[in-house]
Amino acid sequence: MPPKPSAGRPAPAGDPPFANALAAADRCVLCGMCLPHCPTYAAHRIEGDSPRGRITLMQGLAQGRLDPGNERLRAHLEGCLGCRSCEAICPARVPFGALMDASRTILREHPDRRWRRIPDRLLAPLRALALRRRFARRFAALAARTAHRLGLRHLLPARSHLGRVLRHTGPSLRRMPAMPVVPGADAPDALVFTGCMDAFFTGPDAAAALEVLAAFGLRVQVPPDQACCGALDQHLGRPAEAAALQRRNEAAFGAGDRPIVVLDSGCEAQLREYPQARWRQRVTSLTALLSRLPVDRIRWRVDPVRVALHLPCTLRNVTRETAGIRQLLEQLPGVTLTAVTPPGNCCGAAGTAMLSQPALADSLGRPTLAALAAPGADVIVSPNVGCSVHLRALQAADALRILSPAAFLRERLAAHSGPT
Structure with a gap:
């Protein structure tokens, strides 16, 4: 049975933010080039779980022709992992991510059953x-x-x-350590964005990043009033909450042109899509920043290590910074990148999808792990905290360590004799 048409509900297409995104949806020519790149379509082989199928449903939803309370409609739209592989490959440049965010806003504003909220x-x-x-x-x-x-x-x-x-x-889960004091932080060369997972998972990574930046001679500062990047709210249909977080971060990091160093690819992707052009130009990943600096001036460990580099969806499809992290790691003495070709385009973490869609997330995560470990790697490096949490949960106790770029770089400093 197809999704039911709206029963007397006002058509939400008049909402200006979605009206703009809906116009962009008209670019889709239903060519199907996105199908091989969509993890949910590969898993289910259902047109409603493909990018072009979802675009058709979003258009019907926005025009008031489909009932936002319909269970099947919601399942198709809420089941998208937001990997944006379709957007990266689309010849018509359909902004699928923005469309999905807007459609989820409509779903949140028109819940099918009030008790669920x-x-x-x-x-x-x-x-x-x-x-x-x-x-x-x-x-x-x-x-x-x-x-x-x-x-x-x-x-x-x-x-x-x-x-x-x-x-x-x-x-x-990791405790947040005391952050090291960086000399000259009152006149910083760069500002560090730690994100909202610092107290849960990434606190040690932030401390490692400060040590690595100091080793490069950079004076850095961690603005105390920063907040979550807003990605969780944005992708779950809460744009007002995401906008409030954006304003908080813009005030915390201030004006000027000092780089904003981001430690997580998901946060970087969200910060890059803040509307102010000057802000977007300041945002950079830790590895992209360091890849432009003289790496050979730092004393590194030289013992051999084979690294399986995990490239998350946000890195490949949004920030497009896969070259910088490869270039940096390949310059380190003793480091060899293994040849990894993970199956599919997504590990299944997808923000909160690893918790809300466990069967799908695990079915994508396990082959990703197997592919990363297959070439005989000693360690896995992933620049995304969600992907790391998800893949680490699927591992056996004696499996490969999964490190952030910051943690791995700190380990390779000559001052460190081994894993911490």
């Missing part, structure tokens, strides 16, 4: 506080680590959402 409404203030305030993130992270240590995950059904959260994120 009760948990979200109850948690919304806590989520907003955690994304904006470091003390709230630290408290939430402490609670998560405590629950993991007490083994509460074993008391919850594996298929329950909370049980999945505790089991899947547990192997990656």
Whole structure:
């Protein structure tokens, strides 16, 4: 049965933000070039789970011809992983990511069953506080680590959402260490964006990045009032919340032309799409910045190590910075990049999809892990925290370590004798 037409609902196509995105959807010529690059279409072989199928559904939704409460419609649109592989390959340059964000805004504004929004409404203030305030993130992270240590995950059904959260994120939980003091930070050469996962997973990576930047002679500063980049809200249909986070970050990092060094490819992709052109020009990844500096002036370890480089969707399809990270790692003495050709285009993490769509996420993550480990690598390096959390959860206890670029670079500094 096809999705039902709207029953008397006002057509949401009059909303200006989506009206603009809808006009861009008309560029799609249904050529099908995107089909081989879509992980959900490859998994399900259903037209509604393909980019062109979803574009057709989004047009019907925006024009009021389809009921936003229809279960099948919602499943197709909410099931998109947002990898944007279709956007990268599209000859007509359809902005699929913007279309999907806008369509999810419509779905959120027109819920099919009001009771389904009760948990979200109850948690919304806590989520907003955690994304904006470091003390709230630290408290939430402490609670998560405590629950993991007490083994509460074993008391919850594996298929329950909370049980999945505790089991899947547990192997990656890390305390946020004291950040090293960088001399001359009052007149910094660069500013560091740490993101909202610092208290949960990436705190040690941020500390490692500061050490590496200091080794290159750079004076850096971590603005204390920064907040989440807004990607989680943006891609879940909460544009007002995402815009508020954007304004918070713009105020925290201020004007000027000092580079904003981002440690996670997902955050970088979101920050790059803030509307101000001057801001976008300042945003760079840690590896892109360092690849432009004289790497040979740093004292590195020379013992051999084989690295399997994981290139997440945000790096390949949005920031398009795959060359910089390769160039940097290939310049390091003793480092050999293994030849990796992961199956498919997405590891399945996809923001929160690894928690909300566990079967699909795991079916994509396992072959990705197998491909990364196959060439005899010693370590996996991934510049995306979500991908790292997801892949680490799927590994056996004695499997390869998965490190961020910052953590790997710190390990290769001559001052470090081995893994930390």
